[in-house]
Amino acid sequence: MKITKVTIYGFGKWHDKIFDFSQTNQVIFGLNEAGKSTLTTFMLSMLFGFATAKKKYQQYLPKDASTYGGELELLVDGVSYRLTRTQGKSGGKVTIVNNQSGAKVASSQLQEWLKPVDENLYNQVFSFNQQALNQVFDLTNEDLNEYLTTMGAVGSQEWLELIKQIQKDADQVYKPAGRVTELNKEIAAYNNLVDKINRAKQKFPEYVTTQKKLDQNNEEVKKLQAAQQKVATDKQRYEQLKQNWPIYAQSKTLANELEKVDGNEMISGDNYQTMQNLLGKQKVNDERLKSINHSATSEQENLAALNLINFYEDNQDAFDTLFVRLPENQQRLDKMLLEQTNLDQLLAEQERLTIQYQNSQGTMPTAFSTDDLKKIVELVKLEENNKVTLQKVEQQQFAKKQDVLELNQKINQENQPKKNKWSIQQMMIMGTIDIAIVLGILIFNPSKLIGWLGTVIAIVYTIYAFKQHNLKGNPSSTRLTQAQTELQTVSAEINVEQLKIDELTEQLRQVAADLDDYRAQYGLTNFPKNQWIPMQNDLNRLDSLMSQVNQKSIEIDNLLNLSNIYLNQANFADSFLALNKNDLADSLIRIRDFNDKLKPLITESQSIKNKMSYLDEQKKHENKTHDDISNQINELLVHYQLTDVNQFEKNYDSQKQLIQDKSKLDTINAQLPSEVREVLDTYESEEILNERLVESTEQAAQIQNDILDINQTIIDQKTTLQTLKAEGNYTELRQDLAEKVTVLSELADKWLTQKLTINWINAALQESSGVRMPQMIKLANHYFELLTLGRFKQINNSMGLLTVVSSDMVSFEVGELSQGTAEQLYIALRFALVMTINESIELPLIIDDGFVNFDENRKNAVLRLIREISETVQIIYLTADNSGLAEFDNDKIIKL
Numbered sequence: 001m002k003i004t005k006v007t008i009y010g011f012g013k014w015h016d017k018i019f020d021f022s023q024t025n026q027v028i029f030g031l032n033e034a035g036k037s038t039l040t041t042f043m044l045s046m047l048f049g050f051a052t053a054k055k056k057y058q059q060y061l062p063k064d065a066s067t068y069g070g071e072l073e074l075l076v077d078g079v080s081y082r083l084t085r086t087q088g089k090s091g092g093k094v095t096i097v098n099n100q101s102g103a104k105v106a107s108s109q110l111q112e113w114l115k116p117v118d119e120n121l122y123n124q125v126f127s128f129n130q131q132a133l134n135q136v137f138d139l140t141n142e143d144l145n146e147y148l149t150t151m152g153a154v155g156s157q158e159w160l161e162l163i164k165q166i167q168k169d170a171d172q173v174y175k176p177a178g179r180v181t182e183l184n185k186e187i188a189a190y191n192n193l194v195d196k197i198n199r200a201k202q203k204f205p206e207y208v209t210t211q212k213k214l215d216q217n218n219e220e221v222k223k224l225q226a227a228q229q230k231v232a233t234d235k236q237r238y239e240q241l242k243q244n245w246p247i248y249a250q251s252k253t254l255a256n257e258l259e260k261v262d263g264n265e266m267i268s269g270d271n272y273q274t275m276q277n278l279l280g281k282q283k284v285n286d287e288r289l290k291s292i293n294h295s296a297t298s299e300q301e302n303l304a305a306l307n308l309i310n311f312y313e314d315n316q317d318a319f320d321t322l323f324v325r326l327p328e329n330q331q332r333l334d335k336m337l338l339e340q341t342n343l344d345q346l347l348a349e350q351e352r353l354t355i356q357y358q359n360s361q362g363t364m365p366t367a368f369s370t371d372d373l374k375k376i377v378e379l380v381k382l383e384e385n386n387k388v389t390l391q392k393v394e395q396q397q398f399a400k401k402q403d404v405l406e407l408n409q410k411i412n413q414e415n416q417p418k419k420n421k422w423s424i425q426q427m428m429i430m431g432t433i434d435i436a437i438v439l440g441i442l443i444f445n446p447s448k449l450i451g452w453l454g455t456v457i458a459i460v461y462t463i464y465a466f467k468q469h470n471l472k473g474n475p476s477s478t479r480l481t482q483a484q485t486e487l488q489t490v491s492a493e494i495n496v497e498q499l500k501i502d503e504l505t506e507q508l509r510q511v512a513a514d515l516d517d518y519r520a521q522y523g524l525t526n527f528p529k530n531q532w533i534p535m536q537n538d539l540n541r542l543d544s545l546m547s548q549v550n551q552k553s554i555e556i557d558n559l560l561n562l563s564n565i566y567l568n569q570a571n572f573a574d575s576f577l578a579l580n581k582n583d584l585a586d587s588l589i590r591i592r593d594f595n596d597k598l599k600p601l602i603t604e605s606q607s608i609k610n611k612m613s614y615l616d617e618q619k620k621h622e623n624k625t626h627d628d629i630s631n632q633i634n635e636l637l638v639h640y641q642l643t644d645v646n647q648f649e650k651n652y653d654s655q656k657q658l659i660q661d662k663s664k665l666d667t668i669n670a671q672l673p674s675e676v677r678e679v680l681d682t683y684e685s686e687e688i689l690n691e692r693l694v695e696s697t698e699q700a701a702q703i704q705n706d707i708l709d710i711n712q713t714i715i716d717q718k719t720t721l722q723t724l725k726a727e728g729n730y731t732e733l734r735q736d737l738a739e740k741v742t743v744l745s746e747l748a749d750k751w752l753t754q755k756l757t758i759n760w761i762n763a764a765l766q767e768s769s770g771v772r773m774p775q776m777i778k779l780a781n782h783y784f785e786l787l788t789l790g791r792f793k794q795i796n797n798s799m800g801l802l803t804v805v806s807s808d809m810v811s812f813e814v815g816e817l818s819q820g821t822a823e824q825l826y827i828a829l830r831f832a833l834v835m836t837i838n839e840s841i842e843l844p845l846i847i848d849d850g851f852v853n854f855d856e857n858r859k860n861a862v863l864r865l866i867r868e869i870s871e872t873v874q875i876i877y878l879t880a881d882n883s884g885l886a887e888f889d890n891d892k893i894i895k896l
Contacts, residue, residue, distance in 0.1 A: 001074055001076050001113055001114075001842055001843055001844070002021075002024070002074065002075040002076075002842075002844060002874040003021050003043065003072055003073070003844050003874065003876070004020075004021055004022050004073045004075050004080070005018070005019070005020055005021060005071075005072070005073035006018070006019040006021060006039070006042070006043065006070070006071075006072060006073075007019075007070050007071040007072075007073075008039075008042060008070040009066055009067040009068070009070045009086070010062030010064070010066025010067050010068050010069070010070075011038065011041075011042045011045075011060050011062060011068070011069070011070060012035070012038040012041075012042075012060035012061075012062065013035050013038055014035055014038060014039065014042065015062055015064060015066035016066065019039070019894060020894075021874075021876065023891065024870045024871065024873075024874050025866065025867055025870030025874075025875050025877075025888065025892055026874075026875070026876045026894065027877050027885065027888050027893045027894070028876065028877065028878045028879070028893075028894045028896065029878075029879055029880070029882060029893055029894070029895050029896065030878070030880060030895065030896030031880050031896075034880070034896040035896055036848060036849070036878040036879075036880070036896065037848065037878075038060060039878070040127075040846055040848055040878060041058070041060060042060070042070065043846070044119060044122070044123075044846075045085070045091075045092075046069075046070065046072045046083060047072070047110070047114065047119075047122075048091070048114075048118065048119035048122070049085075049090065049091020049119075050068075050069075050087070050091050050092045052091075052742050052746060053739075054742075054746070067086060068086060068087040069086035069087060069092060069093075070084075070085070071083065071084045071085075073099070074113075076113055079098065079100060080098075080099040080100060081096055081097065081098055081099060081105065082096070082097045083095075083096050083110065084096075084097075089738075089741050089742075090741070090745040090749075091745070096110065114843070115756075116756065116841075117843060118753055118756065118757075120753075122843065125830070125833060125834065125837075126843050126844065126845050126846065127845070127846040127847075127848075128830060128847060128848075129847070129848035129849060129850055130848075130849055130850050130851075130852050130853075132850075133823040133826060133827075133850055133853070166757055169754055170751055170754035170755055173747055173750055173751040173754070174747070174748075174751045183744070183747040183748065186743055186747060187744065190741070190744055193736055210720050210721055211721060213717060214714060214717045214718065214721070217710050217713055217714050217717070218714065221707055221710050221711065221714070224703050224706055224710070225707065227703055228700065228703045228704065228707065231700045231703060232700060234696045235693065235697060235700055238689065238693040238696055241676070241679060241680060241683075241689055242686075242689055242690070242693055244672060244676050245680065245686050245689060247668050247671060247672050248672060248676075248677065248680045249686065250668060251668045251669060251672065254664060254668070267640060267648070267651060267652045267655065271636060271639075274636065275633065275636055275645070275648060278629055278632050278633050278636075279633070279645065281625075281629050282626070282630070282633070285622055285625050285626050285629060288618075288622050289619070289623070289626065292615055292618050292619050292622060293619070295611075295615055296612070296615045296616075296619065299608055299612050299615065300612075302604065302608045308576060308597075308598070308601065309598065309601055311573070311576060312598055315572060315573065318569070318572055318573075319573070319595075321569070322569060322570055322573075322591060323591070323595050325566060326588065326591055326592060329562075329566045330588055332559050332562060332563055333563065333584055333585060333588060335559060336556055336559040336560065336563070336584075339552055339555055339556050339559070341790075342552060343552040343553065343556065345789065345790070346545055346548050346549050346552060347549060349541075349545060350542065350545040350546065350549060353538055353542045353545070354542070356538070357535065357538065357539070357542075359523075359525070359526045363523055364523065365522055365524050365527065365535070365539060366522050366523060367536055367539035367540045367542075367543055368518075368522060368532075368536055372522075373533075373536065376515070376518055376532065376533075379511050379514055379515055379518075380515070380529060380532075380533075382507075382511055383508060383511045383512070383515070386507050386508050386511070389504060390501060390505065393497050393500050393501055393504065394501060397494055397497040397498065397501065400490050400493055400494050400497070401494060403490050404487060404490055404491060404494065407483050407487040407490065408487065410483050411480060411483050411484060411487065414479055414480040414483065415480070515529065560584075563584050564581070567579060567581055567584070567587055570587075570591065573594075576594065577590050577591060578590065579591075633645065636648070775836055776829075776833055776836040777795055777797065777832070779831075779832040779835055779836060780795050780828045780829050780832035781793070781794055781795050781828075783827075783828035783831050783832055783865060784824065784825055784828035786861055786864075786865055787824040787827065787828055787858060787861050787862055788821060788824055788861075789857055789858060789861060790807055791806060791807060791821075792804050792805065792806050792807065792821070793805055793807050795825070795829075796811070801813070802814055804817070804825060820853040820854050820855065820858065823850075823851075823853055823854070824858065824862070827850070827862065831865065831869055834869075835869065838872060838873055842873070844873070844874040844875070844876055845869075845873050845874065845875045845876070846875075846876045846878075847866075847876070847877045847878065848878045849878060849879050849880055849881070851881075852881070856883070859883070859884055860884065860887060863884045863888070864887060867887065867888070
């Protein structure tokens with residue numbers, strides 16, 4: 001079964017939405033909350049039924065007024081079907097239509113298509129997401145072993161115990177004669193509730209509307225019945241004409257034949273019987289010749305083997321050499337395929353590094369030599385140290401230059417004399433004191449000599465005081481000398497630091513020039529210096545990859561040359577072997593098949609020759625007999641001037657029935673009224689008359705269907721009216737009945753699931769072969785190696801313990817693996833299981849964002865594996881990660 005189209009009427013956030021799943025590998029991309037999980041739940045609900053009210057959050061009822069449900073177009077055994085599921089009892093109302101014939105299919109057919117898979121088993125085998133993968137470490141060795149042995153149909157005793165337990169659980173749900181089991185009690189309660197509903201009455205307000213629609217439908221039926229009567233009259237007329245057509249056609253034929261009769265010689269009864277005997281002998285002779293020719297052809301095909309054997313005997317030494325060296329060349333082919341896989345991995349890594357470091361001109365940087373690497377490391381370190389030292393010295397010099405500015409300001413201030421002149425107020429005060437002294441002496445001291453003496457003393461004192469005040473403004477020679485000395489010291493230090501700055505600047509310039517030389521030498525123009533050292537590992541790895549790629553290519557070429565030499569040795573038998581030199585594997589198979597084909601043919605050669613000789617003698621005898629019979633027949637035909645046996649038969653029949661035909665024509669003409677003949681003459685052929693009859697029949701059928709449909713609607717409306725007239729708590733009882741039906745449906749599903757599970761387990765144990773488990777493990781080995789990029793080679797399941805073996809032959813239990821690797825093991829087993837059981841159970845595989853713990857390379861590997869598996873199994877892959885979309889064609893991607 002494959003899903004080719006999804007149509008959603010209303011389900012969660014989706015309504016009136018169509019998805020085309022015509023691709024076997026369908027990718028659905030959407031960010032979080034884009035509706036991927038809703039779409040997955042919708043597809044599972046369409047296959048297994050909508051969730052009931054007890055699981056309201058799994059119902060995804062539409063928020064708007066859209067119809068709940070939708071459609072799935074399914075391709076089953078090459079036939080297209082349309083599955084429709086809408087809101088209703090027991091998981092929804094289901095209809096199935098054959099898209100090619102338009103015929104309806106029983107809804108139970110869906111369970112037949114899915115058998116023996118139910119929703120639980122589907123989720124365990126055909127559907128998984130990241131949540132399921134995250135739980136892989138929670139699985140014990142017993143869980144994993146049970147998972148594998150279940151699918152391989154081993155451990156049948158445990159399955160039988162499980163059947164007993166499931167049967168016990170089923171009996172607790174329902175027994176045919178039980179009274180206390182859950183389902184029996186619910187059935188009794190349901191019957192009681194139905195009786196209550198039948199007695200309930202309630203009046204509904206829509207009675208008038210229903211009655212009006214009923215009247216309209218009755219009027220429409222009357223119109224259709226009138227049209228039906230007219231079409232029936234036409235149809236009856238055409239049917240009568242059709243009934244008369246054979247007689248009409250027969251009369252026309254007889255009339256034409258009678259017109260053709262001429263006066264040719266009549267064929268005698270003896271000659272007619274002689275002709276019949278000759279024809280009978282000729283038929284027997286033809287059958288014998290046919291049998292002989294068939295046997296001769298078969299033996300001739302066997303003779304081709306004789307040529308093959310003769311050719312082998314003529315070239316036996318060359319063939320024996322070819323066959324002896326076949327296993328050696330098969331091993332060489334296997335080795336070449338392995339080397340090609342390794343080469344592809346190296347080329348992929350080389351391409352990734354080239355893309356990472358190649359510039360826009362297409363050139364690549366080269367790795368440093370060992371000596372240059374040491375020098376460049378030293379230069380980079382020296383540049384960093386010099387920059388730090390230069391910055392420190394420049395800061396110190398800047399601070400000292402600020403000190404020089406301050407010292408120069410201080411010296412300038414000290415060199416300018418400070419004349420602290422007396423202010424006018426001070427001079428006025430001093431003069432007033434002097435005048436007061438003079439006046440006091442003159443007034444109070446009559447002695448003028450003493451007065452003038454006092455005056456002189458006052459003036460002298462004033463002059464002295466003035467000079468002493470001015471002397472205080474002169475610079476101090478000590479502070480000036482100290483400032484000048486300090487200025488000289490700081491200036492000298494600035495000069496020393498400037499020399500150091502110049503030296504560091506020159507060193508930095510020289511280092512930069514040296515690094516620029518290395519930049520140009522190694523093609524590092526587009527890369528900053530801080531990336532030079534870290535990228536050396538990648539560049540050295542790239543050089544190593546180039547060497548390995550060349551080495552692998554040479555090894556593959558050598559293996560291919562040796563294989564070609566071997567194939568060239570088979571040129572002598574090219575007409576028999578038909579080797580394809582461009583397909584080594586096919587050529588080796590042809591050589592092996594040729595060797596197997598030779599052995600049984602040698603003993604048959606003599607027997608074939610004897611049979612051919614005997615058949616040749618028989619053929620000569622029968623050919624002579626055939627010629628004799630043909631000559632006798634031709635003599636009779638020439639006698640009656642006829643060209644072939646058919647004409648002979650026709651003439652004899654015509655002559656024999658001539659009189660009877662004339663009588664028959666008269667009888668027919670009497671039976672066919674002239675008015676009917678006139679109407680039939682208007683039709684060129686019976687096909688045209690049939691077309692008219694078919695048209696009237698189809699019209700009658702269409703009108704009848706329309707009447708039936710409207711009558712069914714009328715019946716429904718009348719039933720509705722009768723129900724609407726009822727009184728009582730009908731609505732509440734109907735609601736109770738719906739809930740009771742839901743409970744019954746769930747219990748019945750539970751019981752039926754248990755019974756079907758028992759049947760399925762029994763069928764699986766009977767049908768499964770002992771080779772399924774080895775086939776599945778072998779396929780899982782291949783998938784696990786691809787998903788881990790060759791890191792792991794083998795999966796072992798021994799003594800109830802699941803282990804894996806790495807490429808270096810180290811064994812690991814599942815619990816010792818990383819999360820991503822454990823998930824890859826789980827996926828390999830799941831994919832192998834699906835591919836192994838695909839012949840008997842063909843269902844789509846749904847993957848919902850299951851690879852978040854994979855690195856980029858392993859994610860690409862699983863996406864490539866999905867593309868490979870999708871050639872056999874339909875895969876629907878939903879993801880929110882757009883990094884892997886490039887692995888798929890655009891027409892296979894649906895973006896939500």
